[in-house]
Amino acid sequence: MAETDLRDKVVVLGGGAKNLGGLLARQLGERGANVVVHYHSDASAPDADKTADDVRAAGGEAVTVQGDLTRVADVRAVFDAAVDGFGRVDVAVNTTGMVLRKPILETTEEEYDRMFAVNSKAAYFFIQEAGRRLSDNGKIISLGTSLLAAFTDGYSTYAGGKAPLEHFTRAAAKEFADRGISVNVVAPGPMDTPFFYPQETPERVEFHKSQAMGNQLTQIEDIAPIILFLATDGWWFTGQTMFPNGGYTTR
């Protein structure tokens, strides 16, 4: 029952313009998939256009769609773009997230609300809409963080904001199981992208590196294949959180 082929499959990629999402879009294009490249800010529009061009050049099809996924109407519009453009949805991957490293005593109400809107609310309604729109035997994959398996300071609203994803995922895995839809969280270690560095000091970056094999950060090239695996041969995983991180944290 394993689905090894992504050719002509329709993939909705939340945050598909750049970094991990951008690489994933290109690799899906190489496999002949049809990709909805969602992007958020106006600043990400050129990345989304370039990524979509690269998907087409690699042999896939692509459309871009902008949206603030903290708004449920925008989440629905991203899935509408898939159905309007390609007729159905087979795989939904949500790479969106927002990071903040700040002591609890200094965190404002606005920061809390924003962090939970992006990391929890958007993730929840992405899973809900995927559950409504996916074909039978579809796949839903959300991006967590290896901080879900850490005991550390500073990341209360980031790790805390991502934590509910595990329970959303478990519930969805049970609720969508009769349609053969698998639902999982991929929770990488600190990744070498512009998302990570602004929250950290150079000394702390070195500490993070020291906690993984080979004294290095997680590379997006090591995460994208795991997501592709879950979308294909790895279909028997469901309701799980995976920690690809070179040994940085575990539980």
Ligand SMILES: NC(=O)c1ccc[n+]([C@@H]2O[C@H](COP(=O)([O-])OP(=O)(O)OC[C@H]3O[C@@H](n4cnc5c(N)ncnc54)[C@H](OP(=O)(O)O)[C@@H]3O)[C@@H](O)[C@H]2O)c1
């Ligand atoms: N880098 C790391 O250290 C690390 C480690 C573990 C897990 N992760 C997770 O991996 C995922 C990908 O991260 P990345 O490193 O590849 O960085 P990234 O490209 O900056 O990913 C975050 C994405 O979320 C989008 N986003 C932010 N607010 C949004 C909103 N309101 N609505 C819709 N989209 C929104 C961003 O778009 P704009 O930039 O246009 O706002 C961006 O495309 C994230 O979920 C992150 O939490 C990252």
